[in-house]
Amino acid sequence: MSRVFNFAAGPGVLPVPVLEEAAANLVDYHGEGMSLIEMSHRGAIFSQIIRETKDLLRGLLNIPDTHDVLLLQGGGHTQFAMVPLNLLGAAAEAAYIVSGTWSKKAAAEAAKFCHVNVIGTPSRLAIPAREAVTVANDAAYLYYCMNETINGLEFNYIPDCPECVPLVSDVSSDFLSRPIDFKRHALVFAGAQKNFGPAGLTVVILRKDLLGLASETCPTMLNYQIHAEAGSMYNTPPTFAIWVANLVCKWLISEGGVEVMDRRARERSSLVYQTIDASGGFYVNNIPAQHRSRMNVVFTLAESALTDLFIKEADAQGLKNLRGHRSVGGLRASLFNAMPMAGAEKLSQFMKDFAERHG
Ligand SMILES: Cc1ncc(COP(=O)(O)O)c(C=O)c1O
Structure with missing residues (x-):
């Protein structure tokens, strides 16, 4: 078979060695006599894969101990709700830089839960000048989308905000393609289906001190703390997607x-x-x-x-x-x-x- 060049925006191109390795071990996982995707997620083999995947991510992105790595489901759209549900606490307002289609959608979802202070011009989508980003001390967080997949816009700076205001970023479409400064970013999330693996897996990397802010009424599956305490195994995780993401991490390391x-x-x-x-x-x-x-x-x-x-x-x-x-x-x-x-x-x-x- 000759491979085409696939310019899709996600699900998108994956490394051939990863696809080959997954294919070679799909039916019989390394001599186990069954596929990984037939195995219990609580068994020794998958438990090791999920642990290792988080460690590999930590190494690739220099994620400090201050942050937890959660491997979830629901895609970016679920994060549009989980971010306000988990980070608002007692605050009444969050700040959103609206620079493109995805941040606009995230801001609209957040507006269901709080007052949204919009930075930027939703009618003329663009990355605002750095000086135009001003955030009040009492904002629950500042949100931006590092790479706007639809509009072809990518931030070339980290937005400034008061130290007491956590910085949140949707990094779905440039995840693992550039370093992330975790001294500045309190929470980043990404759907896997661009640079990290198959659709069905969503990674959230968040500062541990932000866990526990969700209200009593927050649905269990939307509560970061529940997932953190369960090691991303509160419910059945997307085992196939996590396995392939694990192989993608190893490929990334082998490439430098x-x-x-x-x-x-x-x-x-x-x-x-x-x-x-x-x-x-x-x-x-x-x-x-x-x-x-x-x-x-x-x-x-x-x-x-x-x-x-x-x-x-x-x-x-x-x-x-x-x-x-x-x-x-x-x-x-x-x-x-x-x-x-x-x-x-x-x-x-x-x-x-x-x-x-x-x-
Ligand atoms: C930057 C960004 N955020 C969010 C989404 C929505 O992701 P999902 O379809 O996984 O909900 C996408 C989808 O392409 C995206 O590119």
């Missing part, structure tokens, strides 16, 4: 870790952005260079009627899933950790050829 992923992400995305910028306006991306995402390159064709043809021709060449999110249209090339440089090179070459033929 998160700094190497960051460098590669810059190289891949720079190539595609250069192709856009050198196209004489044939391809358009108006995001300020410092806020362009390394993970999701979003662009349009000046002549939008050519979009379907672009996608059709790219697809025929094995460049798959380049259509932009249905809410914004246009094109999007997601360049997650497992995307080889050859994928960005082939895309760039195709873009140049297409522009030459249709420009």
